[in-house]
Amino acid sequence: MFREIPTVLTAQEIIDKVFRRAKKVEVQVLRNRLLMHKNLSIAKIFTARDVAVSTLKRYVDKFPYINKMHPFYRSLLDLLLDKNQYTKSLGSVAWAMGRIEGLADKYYRKIKGCGDVECAVKYRREFYGRAASIIKQISPHLQFLAQAREVMKKLPEVDTSLPTIVIAGYPNVGKSELVNRLSTAKPEIAAYPFTTKGIIVGHLDTPKGRIQIVDTPGLLDRPLEKRNKIEKQAILALKHLATLIVFLLDPSETCGYSLKEQENLLREIRGDFHIPILEVENKVDLLRSDSPRIKISAKTGEGVDSLVEEILSRIGAG
Numbered sequence: 595m596f597r598e599i600p601t602v603l604t605a606q607e608i609i610d611k612v613f614r615r616a617k618k619v620e621v622q623v624l625r626n627r628l629l630m631h632k633n634l635s636i637a638k639i640f641t642a643r644d645v646a647v648s649t650l651k652r653y654v655d656k657f658p659y660i661n662k663m664h665p666f667y668r669s670l671l672d673l674l675l676d677k678n679q680y681t682k683s684l685g686s687v688a689w690a691m692g693r694i695e696g697l698a699d700k701y702y703r704k705i706k707g708c709g710d711v712e713c714a715v716k717y718r719r720e721f722y723g724r725a726a727s728i729i730k731q732i733s734p735h736l737q738f739l740a741q742a743r744e745v746m747k748k749l750p751e752v753d754t755s756l757p758t759i760v761i762a763g764y765p766n767v768g769k770s771e772l773v774n775r776l777s778t779a780k781p782e783i784a785a786y787p788f789t790t791k792g793i794i795v796g797h798l799d800t801p802k803g804r805i806q807i808v809d810t811p812g813l814l815d816r817p818l819e820k821r822n823k824i825e826k827q828a829i830l831a832l833k834h835l836a837t838l839i840v841f842l843l844d845p846s847e848t849c850g851y852s853l854k855e856q857e858n859l860l861r862e863i864r865g866d867f868h869i870p871i872l873e874v875e876n877k878v879d880l881l882r883s884d885s886p887r888i889k890i891s892a893k894t895g896e897g898v899d900s901l902v903e904e905i906l907s908r909i910g911a912g
């Protein structure tokens with residue numbers, strides 16, 4: 595869906611492309627010089643119109659309708675770009691298309707009525723000038739769409755029909771290390787918080803079918819309005835994607851946060867989302883608590899097989 599969005603040219607690039615193509619237009623040589631020049635001017639403005647309109651139409655056609663998307667993408671895009679501006683920008687591209695088409699019709703009629711060659715040339719130039727100015731007018735909208743494309747290209751490809759395990763927890767507890775071990779995704783792992791800055795999707799093929807494993811940015815225990823954009827993406831994944839939440843804790847506290855803080859967050863998530871949660875303690879190679887929680891080491895792989903079995907049985911695939 596997002597991979598098909600074409601590169602958005604700048605207004606100047608579109609203008610250059612339009613006139614480059616119009617310049618190449620030739621018509622049949624006629625003995626009637628006036629008729630030949632009128633034909634030439636008309637052929638050029640029609641080519642200019644076609645190039646401009648088809649370039650702009652691709653944007654209108656290929657940029658997706660945010661309102662028709664799955665709620666996960668809808669809310670993610672709400673977070674990452676100005677949705678009103680997006681709608682407005684696509685609207686003004688469509689407006690420019692219509693204006694250029696109307697202008698080409700108008701100048702076609704004007705040129706048709708010309709009584710001398712200079713008149714045909716004059717109207718052709720006038721058309722060029724006005725078409726270029728329409729394209730220049732939408733320049734900020736083209737710029738916005740170019741940025742929107744960059745945002746959309748980086749969005750995770752989620753398959754909302756697959757059972758989805760969302761790995762959540764405090765920063766630095768080892769979520770990405772676990773996703774790395776479990777799935778096809780290879781997220782960055784580092785010994786500092788907020789390494790993961792967006793949603794990362796991987797897959798795990800099991801004898802019972804494919805499941806989706808989602809890595810999320812770390813969450814601090816704080817109210818939603820205090821959360822930054824990076825944390826909010828994790829919340830959206832929990833809210834819209836999770837069949838099961840694997841909540842990862844780090845009792846060794848080498849993540850830099852106390853177990854108590856992490857457990858507060860766990861409690862909040864239990865309260866906010868009515869989605870099954872599997873509590874898992876990571877870094878058992880450093881510290882093994884006496885809690886009844888599942889214990890693993892994402893780093894050494896210890897306990898990970900039993901975790902997968904537990905996940906499969908919880909989602910009814912085991």
Ligand SMILES: Nc1nc2c(ncn2[C@@H]2O[C@H](COP(=O)(O)OP(=O)(O)OP(=O)(O)O)[C@@H](O)[C@H]2O)c(=O)[nH]1
Pocket residue numbers: 764765766767768769770771772782783784785786787788789790791810811812813876877878879880890891892893894
């Ligand atoms: N000893 C040990 N270290 C681990 C384990 N799992 C992860 N780590 C280390 O903990 C650090 C953080 O791991 P990440 O996987 O990046 O943590 P994260 O939860 O994804 O962090 P953010 O993306 O910042 O929220 C890295 O240095 C990992 O190598 C483990 O089981 N044992």
Ligand SMILES: [Mg+2]
Pocket residue numbers: 769770771781782783789790809810811812
């Ligand atoms: Mg991470």
